[in-house]
Amino acid sequence: MSGPATTPDADPGTRVRDLDEEALLAAFVPLLPVGDATLVPPGDDAAVVAAPDGRFVVTTDVLVEDRHFRRRWSTGRDVGRRAAVQNLADVAAMGARPTAVVVALAVPSDLPVAWVVGLAQGLADVCAPLGVGVVGGDLSGGDAVVVSVAAHGDLEGRPPVRRSGARPGDVVAHAGRCGRSAAGLALLTAHDAGWSGPGSAAGPGADDELVAAFLRPEAPLGAGAAAARAGATAMLDVSDGLLRDAGRLARASGVLVDLDAPAVAFAAERARLAPVAAALGVDVDAWLLTGGEDHGLLATFPSGVALPEPFRAVGRVRPMADASADASAGTATGARVLVAGSPPHVTGTGWDHFARGVPAAGPSSGGAGQPRR
Ligand SMILES: [Mg+2]
Incomplete structure (x- = not known):
């Protein structure tokens, strides 16, 4: 043309x-x-x-x-x-x-x-x-x-990797970014409300890494097929936050997903986000655990499998029987997800707030984030 x-x-x-x-x-x-x-x-x-x-x-x-x-x-x-x-x-x-x-x-x-x-x-x-x-x-x-x-x-001849294939003993692994999109949205929202703190110039086209992560998410789009080739048993993309999407995988598979503490599982990401969260008065773990729209991949692999790049182990699949030992873990999260063996405690982002799909946003809430599949 x-x-x-x-x-x-x-x-x-x-x-x-x-x-x-x-x-x-x-x-x-x-x-x-x-x-x-x-x-x-x-x-x-x-x-x-x-x-x-x-x-x-x-x-x-x-x-x-x-x-x-x-x-x-x-x-x-x-x-x-x-x-x-x-x-x-x-x-x-x-x-x-x-x-x-x-x-x-x-x-x-x-x-x-x-x-x-x-x-x-x-x-x-x-x-x-x-x-x-x-x-x-x-x-x-x-x-x-x-x-x-x-x-x-x-599918290149492979079976599809569904949410329902996770088995107790599997390793839970994540590829891509986590919490960055929520942080970027929070910065934009805070600047809209008149906040002039450090961390971002904000605004369309602003050359800020976190704002860019919200405006232009980058996902490991080649890693899905790599995970399938490596024998992933279950997978989904993290569009609505780690806890919520891990819960979907757990429910579909009839298992518990026990995530490592964010300070362990996402040490580098947490260190990157922590100063910005502190400046906004937000719990950094709320971004890591409930922030949506990063579109990383969450997958489970049989124990002992060499994880394909860029997947990193972030937890373990446990049998549902463990739920009784963890008191009301399942009902507390509604999602059968534990963090370091316990029901997750996330401050700064209530579950009702999160259920509307709007990540914590500092001085003023409300944003463009919406629940996705
Ligand atoms: Mg999805």
């Missing part, structure tokens, strides 16, 4: 309403990667993607402006990266190699075309290095920006 007559670079004031659909598509479609598994690329009524395994993994996730992201915080490129990461993390969590995504987009007529172009760049940032194609989509007008992505993956 040839370039548009009016590019957003030439006129940053160009709005979606200033272009017809063809010109708008021409502004960003050439930025999208075709992908390694794509047999018929965009241009026909639908794309065709190889599924050599005979099965394919499929998942979808939607991002709604002012519910999952805010335009004053997130650039289009941020949102594109996040939309890709959270979908591909779900594919990876099944033990699959991501192959292709399709994207449906609703945009207000006054949205800058540059924002849409940024969205495409963000999708490409995540998808292109993995050989994942952005192979189709749809475009519609709307009152707010809505980005809906469906992602596909190839």
Whole structure:
């Protein structure tokens, strides 16, 4: 496809309403990667993607402006990266190699075309290095920006790694970041409330590692297939916080998950986050244990298996019978998850607060974080 007559670079004031659909598509479609598994690329009524395994993994996730992201915080490129990461993390969590995504987009007529172009760049940032194609989509007008992505993956002949396969004696392991997205959201929220403490300049495009971790999460998207190859017995991506997602795995498997203390399991991450948490008056362990949207992978492996990079052991699977020995551990968390053998005590983030999916946010709460799968 040839370039548009009016590019957003030439006129940053160009709005979606200033272009017809063809010109708008021409502004960003050439930025999208075709992908390694794509047999018929965009241009026909639908794309065709190889599924050599005979099965394919499929998942979808939607991002709604002012519910999952805010335009004053997130650039289009941020949102594109996040939309890709959270979908591909779900594919990876099944033990699959991501192959292709399709994207449906609703945009207000006054949205800058540059924002849409940024969205495409963000999708490409995540998808292109993995050989994942952005192979189709749809475009519609709307009152707010809505980005809906469906992602596909190839199991490469392996069984899917489900949440239900953890067995007592398995090692619990984690790959990726933990607590950083919650910390970034807390910094943004605090700065919105007038806080001027250290740790972040905040604001869209701010070059701060923690704010960036919230705006542009980076997940170990290749580690899911590696975990499957290494014999992972159960897996999911940590989208809603470690305790909550570990609870899902525990319930599905009918086991207890006993996580190591955060100071042990996440020593480096905890040291990185602790000063920021202290400045905001937040319990750093609340970020580590209940902070969502980092999209790390939580998996269980048979004892003795060499963990594939970048997985690190963070706990043990125990039989449910241990629950009685730990008094009301199961009911206390509602999730059959222990921390260092005891029901978790997390201050700074109440369970009701957490249940709404909004991480602790310092002086002012409320944020763009929402429960995900
Ligand atoms: Mg998930």
